[in-house]
Amino acid sequence: MPVAGHVHKRCGCRNPQTERQLGAHCPKLTTRGHGSWYLTLDIPAGLDGARRRLRKGGFTSRRAAVRALAQLQTSGSDPQASLLTIAQWLRIWIASRVSLQPATLRNYTAHIDSYLIPHLGGIPLRDLSIRDVQHMFTTIMRRGTITRRPASATLLARLHATLRAALNAAVRENLLPDNPSRYIELPRLRRPHAVVWTSDQIAEWQRSGTRPRVAIWTAAQTATFLTAISGHRLYAVYHLITLRGLRRGEAAGLRWCDLDLDAALITINSQTQRLDGGGLAQCPPKTPTSRRTIALDRTTVTALRRHRDLQQAELALLSEDGGGYVFTTQRGRPMTPDVLTRTFGAMIHESGLPPIRLHDLRHGAASLALQAGADLKVIQDQLGHSSIVLTADTYVIVVPQVARDTAEAVARLIRKAGRRPPGSNRPRRRSGSVRKQSQTVGRRKRHQATVR
Structure with missing residues (x-):
């Protein structure tokens, strides 16, 4: 369905009594060269349920504004993406996670408020790059946590998981072509040994x-x-x-x-x-x-x-x-x-x-x-x-x-093996009767071969 929009002309003149901008109601707008043209695009409700409008201005003619509006309406891309910053998207995303358990929601919110928004919040969602994300993690590793403690590999991994989940949702909504957090290098997470x-x-x-x-x-x-x-x-x-x-x-x-x-x-x-x-x-x-x-x-x-x-x-x-x-x-x-x-x-x-x-x-x-x-x-x-x-x-x-008991058990096994009589592990020699029987069978086989 086509996205609704329109163009209009406005200026920065103010009412001398109220000091409020006249905007599109300035009587001088009919004068050639006074003011500039703007476009307004109505955007469908996003994940937060709120409707938005995209406004762009500075066009020198009505024709230029109409052309830009038509391009936005027919481009097939979501114009909402050009409006959203990382901070706005993170707020929308966390508000939509209604199935999270309270502790998980609390941790995600803390990650967003304390780290992700302070470092990335002002960047337009569409413009987020691998370099931006890597720079954030590098800065956290150098400066430490918000309490000035060294940033552990566990904290970095959890921050990365929160950001990755939020950006994956943006990719699914066609607000982002790819997830740049997929390519970030972080210290290897090692579970502490008790x-x-x-x-x-x-x-x-x-x-x-x-x-x-x-x-x-x-x-x-x-x-x-x-x-x-x-x-x-x-x-x-x-x-x-x-x-x-x-x-x-x-x-x-x-x-x-x-x-x-x-x-x-x-x-x-x-x-x-x-x-x-x-x-x-x-x-x-x-x-x-x-x-x-x-x-x-x-x-x-x-x-x-x-x-x-x-x-x-x-x-x-x-x-x-x-x-x-x-x-x-x-x-x-x-x-x-x-x-x-x-x-x-x-x-x-x-x-x-x-x-x-x-x-x-x-x-x-x-x-x-x-x-x-x-x-x-x-x-x-x-x-x-x-x-x-x-x-x-x-x-x-x-x-x-337990370790000592195991060590003692191994030592007992070795000591027990060492107490065996010398040669007890060698193959037993065959008895005389068995040896004679074997020799008789051998002579019989050689005789049969000679007869043949």
Whole structure:
């Protein structure tokens, strides 16, 4: 369908009383050479639902303006693309992503506001080049983050993913011929290797003050932590995360209907996420394989039963029902993942243990399960991973005791082989009767050959 448009003449003269431009209503426009010609093109509604108009001016004659308007109407290209800047397109794109989970939407919005728009926002969408995008990433790598910290490869990869998704959408809308972010060179993303808090690692941390990005406790340190927090009202949630490796959002989103304590099973059906406005939302788990059923041990079942009794007593005093959530605040409201993180940090500080993140308990649960003899497939299902490679390479850390046990097993094998009598591995010599029988058969075959 043809795009509607028209041409008109206007000037910059102003009303002497109001100081407002007269525009197309100036009486001098009938005078030859006064003012210039403009075109206006009505553009269909875009992704944001808003209608736009393209205006171009400066034409010296009506004929020139009409010719330019006709070219735009028949070019087959979307004239909206010539209007949009990167900033405008990013706003339109993020507003159209209605299916994103709150945490993902929050991260995308932060990337757009803090990095993409400040570096690329003023560039027309059609004019965005590989050089522009590469320059942005190079600048971020040199200057660091908005908090003046070094930009990690993880941050760069996430920024790139956000920009690539937005520009892919622009390509699909025929607003951009190609996606220049496809050709950008970035530092290789390497997953941090988890470190076990051995005595040497603790001494180095105390000396330098530098802690590993990902760290796990030993079994003894884990036991010390659980003993130290045993009297806390939220002991059960940290016991559960420590032993079974739940994500913090999964733990916060648990409802009593998801638990079958008689069968010692928990089903993960949802997770709690914080909205930008401060509210909470119940969302699907992180991935399809995150929907899972987890078996519980007797000590965890006991901890959850005790927690249920304490919670019911608290809620009775508050005249609240807790919304059916397993873990609630002291006011009977749903627990937020951020509160779990802050409380965990305070617990570590009071326990005197070396620091780890709350998410590191998930790594620790996988590694302790391996140490206890669990199969990798069982650990994968417990954590809800889609690939056993992710479980083996990222989440399972061979703790020193397991490594020492393996080394001792190999040494025992070698020692056992070395205790065999000399020559025990050589082929046995044939007995005399067998040797004579073989010689007789040989003579018989030679005799038959001679007769033939």
